[in-house]
Amino acid sequence: MVLKLEQRKVELVDQVAAKVRDRLAREKAKLAEAFVRQFYANVPPTTCCAPARTSCTARPSPSGSSPAAAPAGSRWSAS
Structure with missing residues (x-):
């Protein structure tokens, strides 16, 4: 199991x-890729x-409707 997880981690990194190399210019991609590899080097x-799991706190509302929208003009509103 541990070897499978290690291999999966290598694949994910x-x-x-690869996404970094596809999306950034060559020099920036080199730096970004080095950062990604170093960042994840010590992540178990x-x-x-x-x-993937759903959040323990995410529950559908009893009425089945969406949560209330943020008040207009607040920093959380869509406008």
Whole structure:
């Protein structure tokens, strides 16, 4: 199991590095890729490769409707 997680972590970091190379200019991509690889070097595979879970606090509202919108003009409103 540990080896599978380690391999999955390598694959995920490689995917992120590939996206960096695709989206940035060559010199910026080199720096960004180095950052990504260094950033994730000490992240345990169980952290970055854990199965996706829904939030424990995310619950549908009893009425089935969306949560109330932020008041207009507040920093959280869409406008």
